Amino acid sequence: xxxxxxxxxxxSRAEFHEAIANRSTRWYAACLKITRNQELAEDAVQEAxxxxxxxxxxxxxxxxxxxxxxxxxxxxxxxxxxxSRPNVFEPLESDVPDRAATPERVQDDYELGNQLADAFSxxxxxxxxxxxxxxxxxxxxxxxxxxxxxxxxxxxxxxFRGVKKLRVKMKSLQGETA
Amino acid sequence: xxxxxxxxxxYNDGLSARQRQEVAHVLASDxxxxxxxxxxxxxxxxxxxxxAAVPTADMVQRWHDGLDRAIGLHAQARPTPAVHSWSFLxxxxxxxALAIGIGIGILVSRDEQPPIPLNQDLVTDNGxxxxxxxxxxxxxxxxxxxxxxERGIGALPGSTDADRERLILNIIEQNRLFERAAEQNDSANxxxxxxxxxxxxxxxxxxxxxxxxxxxxxxxxxxxxxVVLTKIARxxxxxPQSI
Numbered sequence: 001x002x003x004x005x006x007x008x009x010x011x012s013r014a015e016f017h018e019a020i021a022n023r024s025t026r027w028y029a030a031c032l033k034i035t036r037n038q039e040l041a042e043d044a045v046q047e048a049x050x051x052x053x054x055x056x057x058x059x060x061x062x063x064x065x066x067x068x069x070x071x072x073x074x075x076x077x078x079x080x081x082x083x084s085r086p087n088v089f090e091p092l093e094s095d096v097p098d099r100a101a102t103p104e105r106v107q108d109d110y111e112l113g114n115q116l117a118d119a120f121s122x123x124x125x126x127x128x129x130x131x132x133x134x135x136x137x138x139x140x141x142x143x144x145x146x147x148x149x150x151x152x153x154x155x156x157x158x159x160f161r162g163v164k165k166l167r168v169k170m171k172s173l174q175g176e177t178a
Numbered sequence: 179x180x181x182x183x184x185x186x187x188x189y190n191d192g193l194s195a196r197q198r199q200e201v202a203h204v205l206a207s208d209x210x211x212x213x214x215x216x217x218x219x220x221x222x223x224x225x226x227x228x229x230a231a232v233p234t235a236d237m238v239q240r241w242h243d244g245l246d247r248a249i250g251l252h253a254q255a256r257p258t259p260a261v262h263s264w265s266f267l268x269x270x271x272x273x274x275a276l277a278i279g280i281g282i283g284i285l286v287s288r289d290e291q292p293p294i295p296l297n298q299d300l301v302t303d304n305g306x307x308x309x310x311x312x313x314x315x316x317x318x319x320x321x322x323x324x325x326x327x328e329r330g331i332g333a334l335p336g337s338t339d340a341d342r343e344r345l346i347l348n349i350i351e352q353n354r355l356f357e358r359a360a361e362q363n364d365s366a367n368x369x370x371x372x373x374x375x376x377x378x379x380x381x382x383x384x385x386x387x388x389x390x391x392x393x394x395x396x397x398x399x400x401x402x403x404x405v406v407l408t409k410i411a412r413x414x415x416x417x418p419q420s421i
Binding site: 013016017020021024025028029032039040042043045046047049050051053054055057076079080083084116119134135136140141152156159160163164166167170 | 181182185186189191192218221222224225226231232233237238240241242244245246248249314315318319321322326344348351352
């Protein structure tokens with residue numbers, strides 16, 4: 001059951017718990033794709049819940065509580081990622097990943113649990129985040145630029161590079177499994 | 179027509195209406211471009227996540243529990259009529275100023291006393307100190323809390339009385355969570371700084387505080403929050419990152 005607000009009251013405690021029971025897996029998965037770190041993803045969801053509860057009077061009626069919290073969680077994940085790596089969203093000059101494939105990173109990718117996550121290993125942070133926000137979370141380019149505090153052209157270039165790399169990588173992965 | 183334009187066309191974003199019309203025209207008239215676009219669409223539609231990574235039952239329970247704790251604190255924070263008297267304000271004003279001064283002094287000064295171990299030993303897990311995982315999460319959460327507090331307090335002048343009270347009570351609730359965590363993990367100095375913040379916040383939330391006093395308290399809080407955030411950022415900047 002999806003909690004949809006129809007009255008004038010803010011969402012109740014029970015509705016929040018229901019939302020956690022029904023949709024926290026999706027919130028966590030979204031946060032994990034952004035942070036690629038289980039602790040950060042868990043923290044992001046927790047922060048989102050507290051923030052949503054504290055601001056429940058601002059919740060727009062006739063929309064889904066789960067969707068509202070999802071958006072807050074994604075924002076929290078971005079904030080935590082930015083806090084943990086202050087220059088994480090600075091655009092790269094080159095067309096190569098900004099991180100080596102360390103064992104920890106390979107493990108992180110493995111824990112994300114699918115082929116797309118494997119393919120993420122070839123992306124830089126900004127390329128991955130822009131791709132996740134655009135392709136999986138369906139944000140507008142302008143929203144991504146505002147959230148990451150970068151120019152919209154930077155988002156476009158990161159998205160183009162990300163898609164290009166992913167197309168190549170996915171073909172490679174599919175070739176390996178064929 | 180390049181792939182970048184086709185990607186923007188696929189996402190229906192980043193192109194003007196005229197540009198979209200031009201792309202549509204090319205796709206209708208050029209089979210080579212149309213084939214390229216179809217291949218792009220197929221490949222992009224294959225780029226889906228199956229969300230195989232799921233939170234553990236413990237994790238989900240922690241989210242439920244965290245929410246309940248926050249709600250409990252909210253209920254506790256509401257009934258505080260006694261703190262709104264002028265006599266309390268005068269006394270608390272001095273106390274808060276001293277406490278913040280002492281607290282910040284201890285937090286910032288490396289020469290007079292040992293620094294608070296902001297990047298370690300702040301949070302324990304089942305009584306066992308975990309100096310890398312949970313404590314770094316605590317610091318990150320604390321930073322977010324302090325930054326949000328700074329942002330909210332900075333925006334107070336444009337708020338209504340009701341909004342001001344609601345915002346400050348929310349900050350107090352969060353502040354108590356971090357204060358309690360600090361106390362439970364032998365970070366008494368940090369807990370003291372957070373308590374000092376709460377005292378000033380309580381004054382700021384008072385219905386009868388004059389605009390001049392409110393502005394002075396607000397300015398002081400912003401300054402002190404900035405000092406603490408700077409200190410935390412400096413102390414944690416050399417920590418190894420988990421990503």
